[in-house]
Amino acid sequence: MADLKQGGIVKKGQQEGLKFAVSILEEYGLPLGLLPLADVIEVGFVKTTGYMWILQAKKVEHNFKLIKKLVSYDSEITGYVEKKRIKKLKGVKAKELMLWPPVNDISIEDPPTGKIQFKSLAGITKVFPEEAFAAGQ
Template sequence: MSAPEPTANLLTSRHRRRKDMSMVVTQDIRAKAEVCYGDETCREKIISLLTEKGLPSGLITVLEEIEEYRYIKDTGFVSLKHKSKGKDHKFDKVAVCYDNEVTAYFEPNRIRNLTGVKAKEFLIWITLSEIYVSGDIPAALITFKTPAGFSKSFPLSSFSFKDEEEANEVLEAKIGKLKGVKL
């Protein structure tokens, strides 16, 4: 009989400590976050944040029935939960799929460490990890980047509402769809 390797025990105990630390951090993040519930309130908060950070207002607001919004101002961490899992939306030039939970860190003109969002390219859904805006309006571009480092850019106007009236029309259509009433 041979004795168990000390390295294996050491790795196991380190793994346990690391796992415990991540749980503490998660609880810490939840404690620091500004939390909102309900579609209307959450939608207002995310639109305000997108505008404040210089990102297009239509980028994430296409989600239906947003249940929860968490935001930590110090780090820029955002978490959104909505009822529909695998919600697809077709923008002018790209199809995007949102998981029922989307998380990211928001910075001026940039979303990094993005989870829960995929884009369709040549019939394949590709996970996105970063979105950023570059250039001056009206020629600004929005770029989607994958964890592998591949990226593709589109005109910023493809993801923005042209005016408040269009944003309201989209919102009313979504509400009508939820109630089963055609507008």
């Protein structure tokens, strides 16, 4: 784990951490409301590999109202950020009927269609309007 974080920029605390997480999403063309975080302990990012990690005090559940989707964010979230995509994502689950399949890949269609795609290891793929994940949603 320490190897993955080597050379990373780290921001501590809710205010600094959240600001940093949002700036990373913005820089890579991802919706700013994608990671509704609470009680952030630490956010880190290794620019050379795209590896990002987020530590929060406890698991957070967020309801994206526009798409009526409940999403769970573990106290530790990790993944690799690249242009319009987060891959090898860990710590994020979306409620699907009675199940909570882990989301492991998020990508925005290119050329832009206003859609964002979520994939789980279980092979479930869902596409939603990007604005459902705008800041403040």
